[in-house]
Amino acid sequence: MPRTKITWVLLARYLSLYYSDMLLESLKDYVVSKSGLSPCSLCTEATPHNMRTRLLLCKCKACKTVAPDARCPWKGMVQTCTLSNVVSISEASQHISPFHPPRQARLTEEMKAFARAMCTYSHKPMSIYNGIIRRFQVSEAAMTKLATVQCFVQHYRCARIGGRDFLDDVEA
Structure with missing residues (x-):
């Protein structure tokens, strides 16, 4: 069975990383299905x-409720140039449901930078x-869950600061 060609509609071209993040936040919930150079x-x-191409798929609860x-x-496609950090965003097809449910609160890049700085001071x-x-x-109602911050801090400490306890180091 031959594959059908996807017709991509360009949403934005030559965006900076900051403005592309704002545009991606305005979209419905999605998940990155493929990523490659x-x-x-x-x-x-x-x-x-090289440029990084990420293919996005809808994971919106409203679309899942309807069908x-x-x-x-x-489908969405985000292409990011690794040299100049220029971003191009495209989409294909329409959502099943036009309803745009409220998104869960997330940590912004500024919040993540603040958390990283506080992690370095233990x-x-x-x-x-x-x-x-x-x-x-x-407000605490609009803030992301404490568990999200805990996971972010734990991952940052283990990956960047060396917050793991290895058995040989503990016994010595």
């Missing part, structure tokens, strides 16, 4: 370099959570 076709740099057995046909996740609420003047 390919030769860059976005910018005009003479040096050969529980069918997959939403909406603050506990609850202290970081309260610091984010005070610093960014977010």
